[in-house]
Each structure stands twice: as structure tokens, then as C-alpha cells.
Amino acid sequence: MSLSKLLERIAQLVPVLLGVSVIAFTMMALTPGDPVQIMIGDQAITAEQEAQLRHDMGLDRPMVERFFIFLGNTTHFDFGESFYHKRPVADVIAERLPATIELSLVALVVALATAIPLGVLAAIKKNSIFDRIATVGSLLGVSLPGFWFGILLLMLFAVHLHLLPVSGRIGFDSEVPSVTGFLLIDTLVAGNMKAFGDAVAHLILPAITLGLPMTAILMRVTRTSMLEVLRQDYVTFADAKGLSRRRVLFRHALKNALIPTVSVAAIETGSLLGGNMIVETVYGWPGLGRLVVESIFLRNYPLVQAAVLFYAVTYVLLNFVADLLYTVLNPRVKL
């Protein structure tokens, strides 16, 4: 990837972010409900106090003016204060981010680790019983609503069988000092294997729920591209060379078949972010997704706007990563 292409990509980000800013702002502004009223709740306060509060939150200005203030601040990475936390939005998000990244990465790994072998197997055993079951399974995987599936798993494994914890990232008795914010790492840094096991146990259900639709999609992609690759002349030629079946399948076929899988995985990682809001809410996972859901209910404008921008940037970056991986994996495409 040349420097000019990189710059081009970065330049493309500008209109995207501008568009997303407008949408994020207007959506929040048009959502019924007054943040000030929500904040006051049942407290008895005077009209003056309420006006003061509205002024402090910057909500006494006209909407257009507020938009340009928001836009201006955003250009130098000032996302304002969270109404609720009374702290800079950037800090609040940064605090919640490791939990979300950890969950997403584990979901990604789980998805890749199941989707690729299943997809390859379905392709090799095309039209077999296994292939049919896998096809139906993947159809269910993409179409089952995440919250429903999540609650189902939760009821079964946590509530009824008591095999796994119901909610959160780690038990209270397993807390370790935060170094990276990633509990799988922090527990190991602390040398606390019991805490590590506890963190893993907390991750299992949310990671499966979050990764399920992705697993289904990646399995389909792997199966399709593997079938396509197995038809290619170079696979026949590899067979004609008398190579072992393992080498033909995994070195010759899979190396090519994985190119689309990896690209799609990178793009789909963006949609894990969307899935996070639901999964984190179901499993009480203290990450960005749940924070955003809570903030929407509280009409916490600055936080929601900043989070939406963050999602947009991540999404664009992941697409960029997908392209980059495609060129790296495919020697035919010039870097």
C-alpha cells in the first residue's frame, strides 16, 4: 500500500466523519425526551435551578448553534463532558473500551476457530449430511436475534445448570489490579490463575453469543470459496504432483480460500460493535456497548455522539484493514 493510497484513505475519512457527526447529532436532538428533565427526575428543584442546569449542559442554546459548537470541539478531539458522569466523555469511553475490545477479540477468535474448520469440512464433504446440517445451522446463526439467543444460553448454562456466571466480567473475589484493562492479561500478570479462570468463565457465553452470527457468515464464506478453489486447475495440478491430500487441501487450497474469509472477518468485526450493545446489556458486561445503551436512555448527548463517531472511525479502519489483509495475502495484488 503506497503512501498516496494511505493518504487517500485518510482523506476519505473526512466526509464520512462529517456525515456521521450530522446524523449522530440530529438523531439525538430529535429523540423525544429532555435530558434535563431526565436528570432532575423526581427531585424537587426551582425553575432557576433548572435553568442553571440547562445552561451548564449547554442546552439553552438553539440547536443549530449547538451543532456547530459540537462540530468545532470535535475537530480538536474535545467531545465535551458526560452529563451523567460529570467527566470528559473521552475518559469515560476509554475506561469502558478494554472490556469491549476484549470481548470482541475473543468473539472474533472463537468465530474464526469454529467457522474455518466447519466451512472447510462442509466444502470437502459437499452435499453430505454434515454439509446440510452446517448449512441449516449457519442460516439459524445469522437469523437468530442475538438477545434471544443470549438469554437462552444464559437461562440454560447460568441459571439452570449453574455452570457459568450470569453477568459481569469477573467475580468480586477475583478482582486483580488493572494494568492493561484486559482481564485475560491482567489476571496472568497478577499470577492469579483462579482469577484468570474466572475471567474466562465470564467470557464464554457473551463471546459465543456475540460471535455466533459472524461464525455463521464466515462459515458460508469459507465453504463457498473453498468449493471455488477446489475446482481450480492448480488444485488438479497439485494432485497430479502426487502431494499428500493434507498438503493439497491445506497448503494449496486453503491458503487461497482464506483470502475472502479474512477480508470478510475484518469487515464483520465492525458489526461485532453493533452486536456488543445487545450482548453487553444481556450479560451485564461493563463495556462501551452497554454504556451507549444506558446513555441513550439518559439522553446523554455528548457521550452518544462521541461513541457513534468512534464506531464510524473503527468501521472505516476495519475496512481499511480488510483491504490491507487482502493485498498481503494475495501476492497477485501489487502493494
Place this chain on the structure above:
Amino acid sequence: MKDALLEVRDLRTVFETRAGRICAVDGVSVAVRRGECLGIVGESGSGKSVTFASVMGLVKAPGRIESGTIVFDGRDLRGLSPRQMRAVRGRDIAMTMQDALTALNPALSVGEQIAEVLEAHDETLPARGAARRKAIRKASIEMLGLVGIPSAETRLRQYPHEFSGGMRQRIMIAIALACRPKLLIADEPTTALDVTIQAQVLELISDIRAKLGMSVALITHDLGVVAEHCDRVMVMYAGQVVEEGPTTEVIGAPKHPYTQGLLASIPRPALRGQPIHPIEGQVPDLIGLAPQCRFYSRCTQRREACLAPVEMRAAGPAHNARCILIGGDEE
């Protein structure tokens, strides 16, 4: 046939498709002698590739070998297990494909694609470790040198797309010959190439054949190539052998109307200015063929007797053709 390295008898390979049963190879018998170059000619779709894919054990579903025997170097290949067959492929019988661009793996370096075939078959290599890697590398460089690729050391690291079409064809030949096979099946080695490069590649195959003393089955639809490079030739039409014999006889005095037609249809420099006569009509649909001579619909000499099944007839001591005009007992 005495001195046969490969002897195929009565091979029948079918494809069960949705449209019906395609008998792509219908009772083909063919022999390749030690050290000879056998040419296999015929229009596209006549069953040349499927015949030799059957020999290699590379017919993929929905195709399968229905009957026949394939004996190579005294071994019945159809009786071998898949694992035993893999040991034969690439080591005893090697194959090149029509288009090297699609036959070479785009995602693997050329060096790896040569090395892996040595890795799979070469028993003279040191068992393991650095010595083995070094020996493989040396053999790979040697093979690239043999097929005329300069600065092989540096080119091993490159990928197929970094080479020209002619170079890729040479690389594919290098891979096929890496383990010094007894038989090379060259499936249309020049069809994808420019005319000037075609001659070079054929020359290369002939040279190496002489050097290594191997047999070659050269599949082509160019009778000019056959005339220049092959000892014997077999003409296929619609899944059957219609004529076979020494090249000089088959090309000098073709007996089957189809072979005659093929010869009339090639532009020859000596006959420049004369009109070319392509054979009219098309290869018949291989689904639901009538028992008659398969060339009937296109034959200028057809008669009623041709509507019965036609067997191979002797047109000379080693020259046979599938036509009722041979042997003088036509009606």
C-alpha cells in the same frame, strides 16, 4: 504391445450429469512405449484430456472410470489405493496442463512449488534438517536451469505472476520433471502460448526427453506439432480412437476421413495460397450416441454400412483406423 511403458485397454470413463450420461472416453486402448513420443490429436472435446486424467487417477466427480485396464510399468494402476496412486503421480507419471497461469498456485512461491514435489517423492534426499533443505534447493535450481530459466537462485522466491507466459510453462515443465518421471503427459503444452514460444517449449520437451530417456504423451490439436515431434500418433474423435499408427504413415497416408479432414484443415507454408478446408459440422453430442460411426454426420464418404457399429481395422502392420473403407470389404 511389447515394450509398452503404459498400456490402456478398453477404457471407459463416464460423467453422470444432470443432462444425462456422457461417455467421454468410450473403449479407448492406447499404448506408450519406452522412450517414445506419442501424439494424441483430435478436436476439442474428443476425450484426450479425460483419457489421460483417467490414467493419472484424476477424474473428479461427477466422472468415474467405468471399465478398462491401465497397466503402467507392469503395475495395474486401477488396483492401487489412493495412497499408492499418489506415490506414482509426480514420480513415475507426471503431467503438465494446458495453461500454466492457472495450473501454478498463485499464492505459493515458485520455489515452494518445485520443492514440494521433491519433498514428496525424492528418496535420494538427506532425511532431514539443513542438509535436506539445501539438497532440495540445489535440485530446484538445477531443474529451473534445465528448462532454461536464468538466475534461478533469485527467481525461486518469486510468484507465478512475476513470470512471462513462456517462463511459466517452463516452470510447470520443471515441476513435472523434477523427479525424473518415466512418462510425461503434456496436455496441450503450447496452446496458451505465442507461436515463437510454442516452438521453444516443444524443443525443450524433446531435448529433455532425449536427455532423460522418458516417454511423452503429447496431447495437441496441431498435426504440425505431431509431425515434428512424435514417433507415433493417435487420433481421437468423440471419445474413441479413430486412427493410430506411426506418424509418417498417419500423416503421410491418413486412412480415416476424419484424419484426412484434419490434415486438409491445417494451413501449410508449402501450400500457401491454397484454400484451407475445415471439416464441416460439429463433434456430436456425447449424450445418447447412436451405435453408428461417430463421424457419420460429417463424413463426405459416408454410406449405409456406416450406420452399423464400426470396429478398428488394420490399415498396415502397425496402422489401424476405425472406418469401413479400410480392408476393401466395404459394400
